[in-house]
Amino acid sequence: MREITCDQITDLVEKLCVEAATILPDDLCRVISAAGDREESPVGRGILKDIEANFVMAREKGVPICQDTGMTVVFLELGQEVHVTGGSLVEAVNQGVRKGYVDGKLRLSVVSDPLRRVNTGDNTPAVIHTTIVPGDTFRITIAPKGFGSENMSAMKMFTPAASWENIADWIVSCVSTAGSNPCPPVVVGVGLGGTVEQCALEAKKALLMPMDTPNEDPFYGEKEAFLLEKINRLGIGPQGMGGRVTALAVHIRPYATHIAGLPCVVNMSCHATRHACGEL
Numbered sequence: 491m492r493e494i495t496c497d498q499i500t501d502l503v504e505k506l507c508v509e510a511a512t513i514l515p516d517d518l519c520r521v522i523s524a525a526g527d528r529e530e531s532p533v534g535r536g537i538l539k540d541i542e543a544n545f546v547m548a549r550e551k552g553v554p555i556c557q558d559t560g561m562t563v564v565f566l567e568l569g570q571e572v573h574v575t576g577g578s579l580v581e582a583v584n585q586g587v588r589k590g591y592v593d594g595k596l597r598l599s600v601v602s603d604p605l606r607r608v609n610t611g612d613n614t615p616a617v618i619h620t621t622i623v624p625g626d627t628f629r630i631t632i633a634p635k636g637f638g639s640e641n642m643s644a645m646k647m648f649t650p651a652a653s654w655e656n657i658a659d660w661i662v663s664c665v666s667t668a669g670s671n672p673c674p675p676v677v678v679g680v681g682l683g684g685t686v687e688q689c690a691l692e693a694k695k696a697l698l699m700p701m702d703t704p705n706e707d708p709f710y711g712e713k714e715a716f717l718l719e720k721i722n723r724l725g726i727g728p729q730g731m732g733g734r735v736t737a738l739a740v741h742i743r744p745y746a747t748h749i750a751g752l753p754c755v756v757n758m759s760c761h762a763t764r765h766a767c768g769e770l
Contacts, residue, residue, distance in 0.1 A: 491573050492626040494770050496582035499574070499630070502768045503586025506632040507562065508594040510766035511554045514545040517701040518677075518738070518763055525675060525735045534733025538675075541728070541761055556762045559596040560634030562587045562616040563694065571626035580618060588612040599637075619691065633698060633765040639672035639758045645690065648752040654713070657682075657754055662720045664756045665737065670730020673760035677701070678721065678740040681755040683747035692743035693757035698765055699741040714740045 514522075522545070526538035548555040564583055568574075574582075591598055591613035600614065601607045623629075644664045648657060661680060668676075681692030705711035717740040727733025738761065747753065 492569070492571055493573050493575050494628055495575050496577040496579070496585075498770055499579065499582040499628070500586040500589065502630055502770060503564070503583050503632065504590040504593070506630060506766040506768050507587055507590025507596070507634070508552075510632045510634050510764045511559045511594070511596050512552050513549050513766065514555055514762065515701075515765060517703070518761075519545060521701045521738045522675075522761060525738060529728065529733050529735045531727055531731070531733035533731050534728040534735060537728035537731060538735065545762070554596060555764065556636060556760070557597060558599065558636035558638065559591070559613075560636045560764070561600055561640075562591075562613060563633040563635050564616045564618045565631040565633065565695075565698075566618065566620040567623045567627075567629040567631075568620060569625040569627045570622050571624075572628050579620075583618055584614040584616055587614050587616045628770040629767065630769070631698065631765055631767045633694075635694075636760060636762070639676065639760045642668035642672045642758045643690075643693075643756060645686070645753070645755045647686075648754055650750065650752050652752055657752075658713070658717060658720065660754065661717055661740075661756055662724070665721050665758070666724050666726070668758060669726060672758045673762075674726055674730060675728055675735045675738045675761050677738055677759045677761075677763045678717070679757040679759065680717075680740065680742045681757070682742060682744045682753070683751075684745035684753060685747075685751075686753060688745055689753040689755045690757070692745050693755040696741035696743040697757060697759045697763055699743070701739050701763075705742070710742045710744065714742055717742075 529535040679696030681689040721737040726736040
């Protein structure tokens, strides 16, 4: 049994919070750069070049890519041979978020209650998803989520009689309805199957999939390509100013479901689909 202390977890979470806010993942940088080369609209092309200049400057100067540094979504992959010592795992994560956002001078955007709307002053609590995995490693992924895009999330409970065309049309309509609100070009995460909560979780996880790598399942890879093409025909374009690049990527994560159901969740992210990973 390997021991990992809460202090180690806090330190890594703090570091990853700052890294996620200031350094865009390399795969997403490549996709944005390529989008700027193929955008036909002069205005859209200029916007994409500005986005590229922004993420380069953020990395170089250590400043946030976007003023909305998001609500902190944390994915924990905890090895079953790991023993966490020295306190509460959840509090260790929240303490890391607290230090990362306060000491890192990131915007504090979390309110303690959805109706009374009092800011917590330290961006906690985080949204934490924990998965127990084989082995003795502990992998942490920090994925801050801004709400310009999060507010455009949608869910529909299809029946098993629904065709792929029905589902695809609804997904594309979600992007069309969102328009410029999620700061396009967007990344579209799609969850299929499971139950309501599992489907939403799969859609969120889909945003973490590699941006420039085909889906490992060719069946879904074809569907992602189909959706990306249809979405980019909408003409919304970068920042809603028109153009061919409305979405940078579409990712689908399926999950087993009940014989009577076919849930679908769309979770969009803006061009700053931020995340950072570390391992203890």
